[in-house]
Amino acid sequence: MGQPYFATEKVIDRAVLVGIIYQGQEEKQIHEYLDELAFLTETAGALPVKRFFQKLDKPNPKTFVGTGKIDEIAQYVAEFEINLVIFDDELSPSQLRNIENLVKARILDRTNLILDIFAQRAQTAHARVQVELAQYQYLLPRLTRMWTHLERQRGGIGMRGPGETEIETDRRIIRDKIARLKDQLEKIDQQMSTQRKNRGEMVRVSLVGYTNVGKSTIMNMLSKSDVFAENKLFATLDTTVRKVVIGNLPFLLSDTVGFIRKLPHHLVESFKSTLDEVREADILLHVVDISHPSFEEQIEVVKQTLPEIDPTDKPTFIVFNKIDAYSFVAKEEDDLSPKLKENLSLDELKNSWIAKSNLPCIFISAKDKLNVEEFRKMIYDKVREIHAKRYPYNNFLFGDYPITPDS
Numbered sequence: 472m473g474q475p476y477f478a479t480e481k482v483i484d485r486a487v488l489v490g491i492i493y494q495g496q497e498e499k500q501i502h503e504y505l506d507e508l509a510f511l512t513e514t515a516g517a518l519p520v521k522r523f524f525q526k527l528d529k530p531n532p533k534t535f536v537g538t539g540k541i542d543e544i545a546q547y548v549a550e551f552e553i554n555l556v557i558f559d560d561e562l563s564p565s566q567l568r569n570i571e572n573l574v575k576a577r578i579l580d581r582t583n584l585i586l587d588i589f590a591q592r593a594q595t596a597h598a599r600v601q602v603e604l605a606q607y608q609y610l611l612p613r614l615t616r617m618w619t620h621l622e623r624q625r626g627g628i629g630m631r632g633p634g635e636t637e638i639e640t641d642r643r644i645i646r647d648k649i650a651r652l653k654d655q656l657e658k659i660d661q662q663m664s665t666q667r668k669n670r671g672e673m674v675r676v677s678l679v680g681y682t683n684v685g686k687s688t689i690m691n692m693l694s695k696s697d698v699f700a701e702n703k704l705f706a707t708l709d710t711t712v713r714k715v716v717i718g719n720l721p722f723l724l725s726d727t728v729g730f731i732r733k734l735p736h737h738l739v740e741s742f743k744s745t746l747d748e749v750r751e752a753d754i755l756l757h758v759v760d761i762s763h764p765s766f767e768e769q770i771e772v773v774k775q776t777l778p779e780i781d782p783t784d785k786p787t788f789i790v791f792n793k794i795d796a797y798s799f800v801a802k803e804e805d806d807l808s809p810k811l812k813e814n815l816s817l818d819e820l821k822n823s824w825i826a827k828s829n830l831p832c833i834f835i836s837a838k839d840k841l842n843v844e845e846f847r848k849m850i851y852d853k854v855r856e857i858h859a860k861r862y863p864y865n866n867f868l869f870g871d872y873p874i875t876p877d878s
């Protein structure tokens with residue numbers, strides 16, 4: 472007997488990934504980038520089966536990679552039944568059109584892929600409106616593509632006029648939609664801002680960081696609540712706020728959407744209100760996945776994205792999470808070549824960060840509950856300091872931090 476046949480079995484898209492190694496980049500780096508693109512692809516529900524990359528000073532204005540490379544990709548797509556080709560950068564409308572003419576598969580760029588994941592994951596009206604807005608803004612300049620489709624469908628005989636009219640109609644519809652979504656968003660923002668004002672006298676702490684570093688897991692650990700956490704990118708889109716009490720001191724803790732390199736600009740724009748919580752926070756906990764090979768670059772991405780959301784400087788702690796999963800390649804004692812980042816033990820790495828970081832750091836594992844008590848004490852001290860200054864007549868505070876395992 473053969474395998475049972477399921478007529479409704481879902482066909483998974485097979486994808487190839489395409490990236491450029493730019494001047495001054497190492498090949499290792501492009502592999503890390505494409506690893507991330509592969510993770511995004513899986514998160515979106517497709518299967519990455521092959522990677523293509525090419526060394527270039529800058530993207531080819533017509534076809535992103537060179538035409539020879541595009542031919543190679545087109546052949547592979549035809550031979551191995553590939554339905555998706557995903558580029559690691561945002562493609563211009565004309566690049567997209569040219570590639571579509573050469574490669575017989577659906578062409579996506581990184582922006583498109585991220586927008587798609589956000590759309591799949593948006594749960595609340597707020598998140599849905601924000602994603603839809605970003606999607607229409609991305610689509611607007613790319614509408615010429617539909618026009619070429621129409622032209623082709625109609626055989627392209629004298630159809631330029633009607634084609635153009637249709638694209639103009641489409642554009643107008645989309646502009647109207649964008650205007651309406653912006654209105655909707657403004658209303659939701661007002662409601663949320665009122666809600667935030669009614670929260671009472673509590674210091675506000677916000678978890679920020681790259682996607683998949685463990686922000687929601689830390690939120691769950693500190694608040695004993697159940698926020699959705701999983702090993703996929705962008706598990707969290709909406710900001711969640713919980714009241715947490717450490718010792719006798721209550722404060723508000725918020726968990727927010729994660730950042731990623733090359734986060735689409737429209738997405739940052741439309742998610743700004745989700746990140747109001749970050750802007751209005753008193754303390755930031757910048758969570759880092761220390762077990763990730765590119766954690767240092769991820770720190771930089773977050774540091775560069777944060778000012779777009781919140782231009783003020785506020786007390787920030789770097790929380791190195793996942794120390795349980797940290798691994799390194801020990802060097803032989805007689806090997807005198809300089810130690811690389813991947814040769815550092817956890818202790819050596821800790822010491823070097825504590826020495827060079829101008830922000831206070833802590834090293835924890837939310838999963839294995841390592842160093843959690845020290846972490847809670849660190850938050851407590853800072854919250855208490857701000858609370859005492861701001862609400863001097865509010866007596867939550869008696870005595871010192873009670874050091875009990877279950878405080």
Ligand SMILES: Nc1nc2c(ncn2[C@@H]2O[C@H](COP(=O)(O)OP(=O)(O)OP(=O)(O)O)[C@@H](O)[C@H]2O)c(=O)[nH]1
Nearest residue numbers: 682683684685686687688701705706707729837838
């Ligand atoms: N090994 C290890 N895994 C962890 C730790 N903390 C979290 N994880 C795992 O890392 C993955 C991501 O955790 P989340 O808490 O969803 O991460 P996040 O930062 O909220 O991610 P997004 O919401 O997607 O931005 C999950 O599979 C967690 O189980 C840790 O301390 N050690």
Ligand SMILES: [Mg+2]
Nearest residue numbers: 686687706707
């Ligand atoms: Mg999360």
